[in-house]
Amino acid sequence: xxxxxxxxxxxxxxxxxxxxxxxxxxxxxxxxxxxxxxxxxxxxxxxxxxxxxxxxxxxxxxxxxxxxxxxxxxxxxxxxxxxxxxxxxxxxxxxxxxxxxxxxxxxxxxxxxxxxxxxxxxxxxxxxxxxxxxxxxxxxxxxxxxxxxxxxxxxxxxxxxxxxxxxxxxxxxxxxxxxxxxxxxxxxxxxxxxxxxxxxxxxxxxxxxxxxxxxxxxxxxxxxxxxxxxxxxxxxxxxxxxxxxxxxxxxxxxxxxxxxxxxxxxxxxxxxxxxxxxxxxxxxxxxxxxxxxxxxxxxxxxxxxxxxxxxxx
Amino acid sequence: xxxxxxxxxxxxxxxxxxxxxxxxxxxxxxxxxxxxxxxxxxxxxxxxxxxxxxxxxxxxxxxxxxxxxxxxxxxxxxxxxxxxxxxxxxxxxxxxxxxxxxxxxxxxxxxxxxxxxxxxxxxxxxxxxxxxxxxxxxxxxxxxxxxxxxxxxxxxxxxxxxxxxxxxxxxxxxxxxxxxxxxxxxxxxxxxxxxxxxxxxxxxxxxxxxxxxxxxxxxxxxxxxxxxxxxxxxxxxxxxxxxxxxxxxxxxxxxxxxxxxxxxxxxxxxxxxxxxxxxxxxxxxxxxxxxxxxxxxxxxxxxxxxxxxxxxxxxxxxxxxxxxxxxxxxxxxxxxxxxxxxxxxxxxxxxxxxxxxxxxxxxxxxxxxxxxx
Numbered sequence: 213x214x215x216x217x218x219x220x221x222x223x224x225x226x227x228x229x230x231x232x233x234x235x236x237x238x239x240x241x242x243x244x245x246x247x248x249x250x251x252x253x254x255x256x257x258x259x260x261x262x263x264x265x266x267x268x269x270x271x272x273x274x275x276x277x278x279x280x281x282x283x284x285x286x287x288x289x290x291x292x293x294x295x296x297x298x299x300x301x302x303x304x305x306x307x308x309x310x311x312x313x314x315x316x317x318x319x320x321x322x323x324x325x326x327x328x329x330x331x332x333x334x335x336x337x338x339x340x341x342x343x344x345x346x347x348x349x350x351x352x353x354x355x356x357x358x359x360x361x362x363x364x365x366x367x368x369x370x371x372x373x374x375x376x377x378x379x380x381x382x383x384x385x386x387x388x389x390x391x392x393x394x395x396x397x398x399x400x401x402x403x404x405x406x407x408x409x410x411x412x413x414x415x416x417x418x419x420x421x422x423x424x425x426x427x428x429x430x431x432x433x434x435x436x437x438x439x440x441x442x443x444x445x446x447x448x449x450x451x452x453x454x455x456x457x458x459x460x461x462x463x464x465x466x467x468x469x470x471x472x473x474x475x476x477x478x479x480x481x482x483x484x485x486x487x488x489x490x491x492x493x494x495x496x497x498x499x500x501x502x503x504x505x506x507x508x509x510x511x512x513x514x515x516x517x518x519x520x521x522x523x524x525x
Numbered sequence: 526x527x528x529x530x531x532x533x534x535x536x537x538x539x540x541x542x543x544x545x546x547x548x549x550x551x552x553x554x555x556x557x558x559x560x561x562x563x564x565x566x567x568x569x570x571x572x573x574x575x576x577x578x579x580x581x582x583x584x585x586x587x588x589x590x591x592x593x594x595x596x597x598x599x600x601x602x603x604x605x606x607x608x609x610x611x612x613x614x615x616x617x618x619x620x621x622x623x624x625x626x627x628x629x630x631x632x633x634x635x636x637x638x639x640x641x642x643x644x645x646x647x648x649x650x651x652x653x654x655x656x657x658x659x660x661x662x663x664x665x666x667x668x669x670x671x672x673x674x675x676x677x678x679x680x681x682x683x684x685x686x687x688x689x690x691x692x693x694x695x696x697x698x699x700x701x702x703x704x705x706x707x708x709x710x711x712x713x714x715x716x717x718x719x720x721x722x723x724x725x726x727x728x729x730x731x732x733x734x735x736x737x738x739x740x741x742x743x744x745x746x747x748x749x750x751x752x753x754x755x756x757x758x759x760x761x762x763x764x765x766x767x768x769x770x771x772x773x774x775x776x777x778x779x780x781x782x783x784x785x786x787x788x789x790x791x792x793x794x795x796x797x798x799x800x801x802x803x804x805x806x807x808x809x810x811x812x813x814x815x816x817x818x819x820x821x822x823x824x825x826x827x828x829x830x831x832x833x834x835x836x837x838x839x840x841x842x843x844x845x846x847x848x849x850x851x852x853x854x855x856x857x858x859x860x861x862x863x864x865x866x867x868x869x870x871x872x873x874x875x876x877x878x879x880x881x882x883x884x885x886x887x888x889x890x891x892x893x894x895x896x897x898x
Contacts, residue, residue: 243614246607372697373602373628375653452603453635456628458561459602493599494607503597504559 229387236383245383249451251490252386253444256393258471258486259479260440263397265469266477267406268433269413270340271348275441276464277355280457281331282324282442283449284368287377289320290450294378317380321389321446328442329435331358336434340427343416352462363457373456374449381451389447393440398479400436409433474514488514549592550585550846552577552836553612555623555633560600565625565825569647570595571818572829573622576837579813586840594618602632609633613640619846620644622832625825627651634661641848643855645836647828655874660848662855662874664832664863668698671773671795672705672748674880674896678793679744679771680713682882682894688771689719689742691733691757693749696725702748702773718742723753730757734764744768750775755784762788769793777824782888790887795880797824798865799892802881810864824865831863866895 236245257275264272294316301312339350368374400406408429411419420426449455471489475481492510496503554573557566577591585591594616596608605624612618613636621637621644624630630649637644638658646654646663655661666674679685690707693699707717719740721733734757737745745761747754747770754776761770772794781789800811800821810830814822822830838861840846843854858870866879877898884893 241614243607243611246610250603250607372651372653373631375631448603452606452632454602454606454628454632456602456632458600458628494611497596497611500595501558501597504599 225388225391229384229391232387233382233384246451247491247494249381249383249386249447251487252383252390253447253451254468254471254486254490255390255483256440256444256447257468258475258482259393259397260437260444261468261472262475262477262479262482263401263409264433264437265472266482267401267413268409268430270430270433271344272351272434272437273348273462273465273469274335274351274353274355274358275437275468276460276462277335277358278328278332278438278441279445279448279464280359280362280460281438282328282445283455283460284362284374284445285327285442286320286324286446287374287449287455288368289323290316290378290380291374291376294320313378313380317385317450320380320450321385321443324442324446325439326442328445329439332435332438333431336431336438340430340434352465355460355462355465359457359460362460369455371457373454375454377449377453377455379450379453381447386447389443393443394479394483397436397440401479405429405432470511474511474518476518548589550587550589551592551594551616551618553609553616553618553621553623554593554595555598555605555608555612555621555629556595557600557625557629558595558597560598562600562626565648566597566600568823568825569623569625569829571814572647572822572826572831573833575814575817575826576830576833578817580833580837586837587844587846591837598624598629598633600626600629602628605629605633606636609636613637613642618642619848620836620840620851622647622829622836624649627654630654631657634658637661641852643836643839643848643852645832645855647832648825652875659856659874660852662835662870662876664835664865664868664876664878665797665828666878666880667875668701668773669705670875670877670898671880672702672707673709674795674882674898675702675746675748675771675773675793676706676709676713676715678795678882678894678896679746680710680715682896683744683769683793685715685743687716687718687741687743689721689737689740689745690717691730691737691745691747691749692720692722693725693753694722696749698775699748699750703746706746706748723749723757725750725753727753728756730760731764734761734766738764738766742768744771746771748773748775751778751781751784754781755786755789758785758788758792782885782890785885786888789885792885793882793893795882795896797880798827799881799883799890801892802895803892804895806862807864827864831865831868834863835861835868867897 261275264270297316298312301307335354342350363371408424411424412426412429416426471485472482475485493507496506499506556570557563577593581590598605598608612621621642625648627649630646631654634644634657638660643660648665650667652667655663679688690703692703719737721737723730747757758770770792774796776794777796835858839851839854843850856870861868869877871877879895879897881895882893883890
C-alpha cells in the first residue's frame with residue numbers, strides 16, 4: 213500500500229513539473245525564464261554547499277571546481293555519446309524523440325553527479341585533515357587545479373571552449389533537480405547522520421569522543437555536496453550551450469559561499485539568498501555601469517541586516 | 526529585513542514594469558563592462574556610442590533616432606547569454622552588437638540566431654562564431670586571413686622568394702596563420718624552406734634557428750605571441766641572421782619592442798588598424814574620438830565603431846527594421862569604407878578587408894602599408 217502511494221507521489225511530482233514547464237515556456241517571457249533557471253541552479257549550488265559549510269562546518273571554497281567537473285562531463289556525454297544513444301533509442305527501441313532526450317539528459321545528470329562526487333572524494337580525503345583557513349585555501353587550490361586541468365584538455369575544447377552543447381535544461385529538469393537536492397539534503401540533516409554533521413561542526417573533538425567517525429562524515433558531506441554541485445554544473449552547461457573554464461574560477465566559488473553566509477545555517481535561508489542574489493544583478497541593470505557597485509553596496513547592507521538579526525535571536 | 530525585502534520587491538516591479546513606448550529604434554549592445562576583460566568592452570562601447578551619436582546627429586536611421594541599450598556581461602559567457610536574451614526578448618532590439626571575446630560571442634550568438642535577430646561582432650576572431658548561423662556576422666578578419674595577407678606582403682611588396690616558418694605548435698592561432706601563409710606563398714610562386722616549431726613558454730630557440738639559418742632564407746615568418754617573439758628575434762640576430770622577421774597581430778604589444786630591442790628593428794607584422802595611418806577616414810575618426818573621450822582609440826574601439834557603422838549602413842540599404850531584411854543587406858555589404866579598412870562580407874559572413882602592415886623603426890611601431898585581400 214505504501215509503495216503504491218510512493219509511486220503515485222512520484223508520478224504526481226513528474227506531472228507537476230512537466231505541466232509547469234509547459235505553462236511557463238508558453239506564457240513567461242524567455243528573459244524571466246532564463247533568470248528563473250539561473251536562480252534554480254544557484255539554489256542547488258547553495259544548498260549543496262550549505263551541507264558542507266554550514267551544517268558540517270568545513271569551510272570549502274572549491275565548489276566551482278566540482279561544478280566544472282559536472283558541467284564538462286555531462287556536456288561531453290551529451291555531445292559525443294548522446295547522438296549514438298539517440299539513434300539507438302529511436303531506431304532500435306523506437307522511442308519517440310521526447311523520451312530519447314529524456315533518458316540521455318537523465319544519464320548525463322547522473323554521470324555529472326557521480327564524477328563530481330568522485331572528484332570530491334579524491335580531494336576530500338587528504339584535504340579534510342585541515343581546519344579553518346587552511347582548509348579553505350586547500351579547497352580553493354584544488355578547485356583551481358581542476359579548472360586548469362580542464363583548460364588543457366583538447367577533447368573538451370581547451371582554451372577555445374566547448375561549443376555546440378545541446379540545450380536540454382528546462383523548468384522540468386530544473387524543478388526535479390531542485391526538489392531532489394532539497395529532499396536529499398533536507399532529510400539527511402534531520403536524520404541521525406545529520407546530527408553527526410552538526411556535532412562535528414560544534415566540536416570535532418567532542419564528536420569524536422562520542423564515537424563519531426569524523427573523517428567518514430566530513431568526507432561524506434563533501435562527496436554529497438560535490439555530487440549536487442556537479443548536477444548544478446550539468447544544468448548550467450545545457451542551459452548556456454557553451455562552456456568555458458573562465459566560468460568556473462574561484463570567484464564563482466566565492467559567489468556560492470556568499471549565498472550560504474547570507475542565508476545562514478538553514479537550507480531555506482541558503483535557497484532564499486541564492487534567489488535574491490541571482491535576481492539582484494538583473495534588477496540593477498537599471499544602473500548600467502554602476503550596477504556592480506550598487507550590487508556590492510546592497511550586499512553589504514544585506515549582510516549588516518543579517519548580522520543584526522543574528523544577534524537578536 | 527522584511528521591510529527591505531518589500532522595498533526590493535516593489536522596486537523590482539517598478540523597474541521591470543517600465544517598458545517605455547517610444548518612436549526610437551533600439552539597438553542592443555552586450556559588452557564586458559566589468560570583469561577581467563573590462564578594458565576591451567569599455568573601448569568597444571565607446572566606439573559604438575560615438576558611431577550612433579554621429580548617426581543621430583545626421584538624422585538617425587530611416588528617420589528614427591537610435592537608442593542604444595548597453596548591457597554588461599561581467600566577462601562571463603553565461604551572463605552574456607542572459608544579456609542577449611534580455612535585449613531580444615524584453616527590449617525587442619532590432620539588432621545586436623557584441624562581443625569582443627569569442628567565448629562570450631559563442632554563448633550569445635545562438636540566441637540571436639534562434640530569434641532571427643542579426644548580430645555583428647566587432648572582434649571575435651574564432652571562425653566558429655559565424656558558423657553558428659546565417660544571422661551572425663563579423664567585421665574583423667579571422668586568423669587564417671592574416672596568414673594570407675602576410676604571404677602576399679612578403680612576396681609582392683618585399684619581393685621575397687625564400688621564406689622559413691617558425692610556428693608555436695601548441696597554439697591553434699599560430700598553426701592556422703602558418704598554414705595559410707605557406708599555402709598562399711607557395712601559390713604565388715615563392716618557396717618555403719625550413720619549417721621549425723617551438724612551444725609557448727620556451728626560452729631557448731638556438732637549435733631550431735641554426736637549422737633555419739643553414740637553409741639561407743631571406744626572411745622568417747613567426748606567427749607567435751609577443752612573449753616569445755622578442756627572445757626569438759634576439760637569438761636569431763646573435764646567430765647572425767640579418768633578414769626581416771614577419772608576424773601577425775600576436776606581436777601587437779609594447780613588449781615586442783621592449784624584449785626584442787634592436788633585434789626587431791626593421792621587422793613587419795600585420796594588425797587591424799594603425800593610429801598613424803594617413804587615410805582621412807582614420808584621421809577623422811581619431812580626431813572625433815579624441816574630442817569626445819580625450820584618448821587615442823585602440824583596435825577594439827575602431828572595430829566597435831566599424832561594426833556599428835556597417836550595421837547602420839545595412840539598415841539604410843534594407844530600408845526596414847525587420848531582422849530578415851537587415852540580414853540580407855548585411856550579407857550584401859560590399860566595399861564599405863570603414864576605419865579599419867574597406868569591409869566586404871563574404872559568403873561565410875566574415876569580413877574580407879585590408880589588413881595594415883606595421884614596421885618597427887627606431888623602437889616605435891609605424892604604419893607601413895595597407896594590404897588588400
